[in-house]
Amino acid sequence: MDIDVSVRESRFLPSADLQNLLDVLTEAGYECIGPRVRDGAIVYEPVTRAAELPYGITDSQGPGEYRLRADAGGRCFAWANGPQALKPLLFAPQESLWMVSRDAQGRLAFIPAQTLARPIAVLGVRACDLAALRLQDAHFRDGPRPDPAYGARRDALFLIAVHCTHPAATCFCVSTGDGPHADSGYDLALSEIDEGFLVEAGSVAGGVILRRLPTVEATTRQRETAAGEIEAGARAQQRALPGTDLRDTLFERLEHPRWEEVAQRCLSCTNCTSVCPTCFCYSEHDAPRLDGGESAHYRQWDSCFTIGHSYIHGGAVRGGTRERYRQWLTHKLGGWHDQYGRSGCVGCGRCITWCPVGIDITEETRAICAD
Amino acid sequence: MDAKPLPKSDDGPVTGRPTVAVHKFTSCDGCQLAFLNLGDDLLTLAGLVDIRHFAEAGMVDPEAQVDIAFVEGSITTPDEYERIRRIRASSRFLVALGACATAGGLQALRNLNGLTQEWMAGIYATPAYIRTLETSTAISTHVKVDLELWGCPVNGRQVLGAVRALLFGVLPEREHDKVCLECKRERAVCVMVARGIPCMGPVTLSGCGALCPRFGRDCYACYGPAENANTAALGRRLAGLGLPPEAAAHRFHFINNGAPAFLEAGRRAAEGGFDDG
Ligand code: SF4
Ligand code: SF4
Ligand code: SF4
Ligand code: SF4
Numbered sequence: 001m002d003i004d005v006s007v008r009e010s011r012f013l014p015s016a017d018l019q020n021l022l023d024v025l026t027e028a029g030y031e032c033i034g035p036r037v038r039d040g041a042i043v044y045e046p047v048t049r050a051a052e053l054p055y056g057i058t059d060s061q062g063p064g065e066y067r068l069r070a071d072a073g074g075r076c077f078a079w080a081n082g083p084q085a086l087k088p089l090l091f092a093p094q095e096s097l098w099m100v101s102r103d104a105q106g107r108l109a110f111i112p113a114q115t116l117a118r119p120i121a122v123l124g125v126r127a128c129d130l131a132a133l134r135l136q137d138a139h140f141r142d143g144p145r146p147d148p149a150y151g152a153r154r155d156a157l158f159l160i161a162v163h164c165t166h167p168a169a170t171c172f173c174v175s176t177g178d179g180p181h182a183d184s185g186y187d188l189a190l191s192e193i194d195e196g197f198l199v200e201a202g203s204v205a206g207g208v209i210l211r212r213l214p215t216v217e218a219t220t221r222q223r224e225t226a227a228g229e230i231e232a233g234a235r236a237q238q239r240a241l242p243g244t245d246l247r248d249t250l251f252e253r254l255e256h257p258r259w260e261e262v263a264q265r266c267l268s269c270t271n272c273t274s275v276c277p278t279c280f281c282y283s284e285h286d287a288p289r290l291d292g293g294e295s296a297h298y299r300q301w302d303s304c305f306t307i308g309h310s311y312i313h314g315g316a317v318r319g320g321t322r323e324r325y326r327q328w329l330t331h332k333l334g335g336w337h338d339q340y341g342r343s344g345c346v347g348c349g350r351c352i353t354w355c356p357v358g359i360d361i362t363e364e365t366r367a368i369c370a371d
Numbered sequence: 372m373d374a375k376p377l378p379k380s381d382d383g384p385v386t387g388r389p390t391v392a393v394h395k396f397t398s399c400d401g402c403q404l405a406f407l408n409l410g411d412d413l414l415t416l417a418g419l420v421d422i423r424h425f426a427e428a429g430m431v432d433p434e435a436q437v438d439i440a441f442v443e444g445s446i447t448t449p450d451e452y453e454r455i456r457r458i459r460a461s462s463r464f465l466v467a468l469g470a471c472a473t474a475g476g477l478q479a480l481r482n483l484n485g486l487t488q489e490w491m492a493g494i495y496a497t498p499a500y501i502r503t504l505e506t507s508t509a510i511s512t513h514v515k516v517d518l519e520l521w522g523c524p525v526n527g528r529q530v531l532g533a534v535r536a537l538l539f540g541v542l543p544e545r546e547h548d549k550v551c552l553e554c555k556r557e558r559a560v561c562v563m564v565a566r567g568i569p570c571m572g573p574v575t576l577s578g579c580g581a582l583c584p585r586f587g588r589d590c591y592a593c594y595g596p597a598e599n600a601n602t603a604a605l606g607r608r609l610a611g612l613g614l615p616p617e618a619a620a621h622r623f624h625f626i627n628n629g630a631p632a633f634l635e636a637g638r639r640a641a642e643g644g645f646d647d648g
Contacts, residue, residue, distance in 0.1 A: 040566050066561075083555075093558065264604065269552075290416060300556055319599070355564075
């Protein structure tokens, strides 16, 4: 699937021809999902016309705060990630796993849910989310018991990355090594410059789509401009984690006073884990039909900040916020190394922005791991 | 997740076609509408249980002995004080339905200031005819409650889930998440982060499906306090968003002011007292 960077085509697509990309994808059978403005945020929803994309919009983000505003540049991707992107498309917030029905003799029949995964092309995927996708793949798809619903949706996915040039104040993908340049894991990648887009193919399927677009050879100047903007974006990042492997330090400091201090501020509200593109926890429930003849067994997003998450026979292991916050951070930045060979944080900064009280994972981690 | 008794009385589990009553106390009738709005499910329900008393639906037998009694409303009059005790004695499993029954409702605001008599004089033409208690209190203040369904109003999904579980002879699964988790599952954009609107979702029990945030407005805590609700941290955030102490107090005291966590938080908010952490 991966093609070496050095042999990748880099073509130029004029701004006015972005619609062609949507049209070619639609003709190829994909439903296009892309960034759109809804309720004051950039969200990923179906798009059919390029004009629906967030042209002339940029964002400002800080702990517990997100705002959109007009951007004089008039570009399409002059913003950093909003609250959600790929995760809900693959790891559904709520979905049925199986049904059980009872016939007239009282016999039970168990019927697995069928996932009808439509081919979806997602436009505007950022480097941090591609890194997160690799982790979600490792968890749901590549383990000993692959998740069929996730796998079906994953197989039907076509990914159009956009290299980031406008990191938010909350982004820290440079320090985790995951961005802002999308290195791999995409079918196509775009670099936006004033007059249009540089387009690279990252897969055979991406190459097929690229050849159908009205592109010309990109000039050296265009390539240098694009690379310069990505580098400037990387240099503009204001936050960082104090290291990429904090496992031992965190597990040595389970009694650090900061856990209690952050628990005084934390709402235990689950916003951080819900927006985190790598968090994968869910709970399972049953929804019996009123007459009792049939029942759906479904799962929905859970979080280590709920009491149900650590509930085992008769009580919750993590009753208080101190224990829940510690679970979140030590698993994300510690336990993941054992499970998936790297930290579970890709530096997207969402948990900082979308925390209603602005708790900052980089700040908490520094406080706990200092000296 | 505190332990609750199983849905049976001392004389064994609910079997056969259970008898049901829906009782009303001081309330707006909105929670009973959760039954009446069930549509086809109400017909199914009528086939599964024997509804003995449900005045709003036309069945009247308030003294009926039943397996399951749903109780809407709070206790605000001497007559209600007596009636809830009779109902408890004639019911095997008692479900308190909605904010009035679980926390005393909006009308429990009168518990906070001792102005019941003044308010009556201000509102009613002939207050002398009114026989009322000084307080509005939850059903559990008076009798043993086997299950509480929170919400103002409760919705059909909760009610049906409870009935179905009781018919199976098990306790209904209890909500324990916060509205924020439902809000994110629904992919609503957070009104507090994206628009600076004070929202009660982070301290409020789930069950509504984040109805308000899905329509772009803030949660007003109608499902009552969630477990492990950090009202102090939210109180500080509300103040940070510019909400004056009095307004923040109203947020906590609006619908579920009788719930201890919100009662206390509202008092602290009114005193501007969240700063000490
Ligand atoms: S922990 Fe926070 S910054 Fe890291 S990947 Fe998750 S949401 Fe993004
Ligand atoms: S974390 Fe990096 S890749 Fe993600 S949106 Fe910010 S700059 Fe882009
Ligand atoms: S860190 Fe923030 S978003 Fe996460 S549970 Fe605590 S208050 Fe909520
Ligand atoms: S809108 Fe309210 S309920 Fe939804 S995530 Fe934000 S604070 Fe929570």
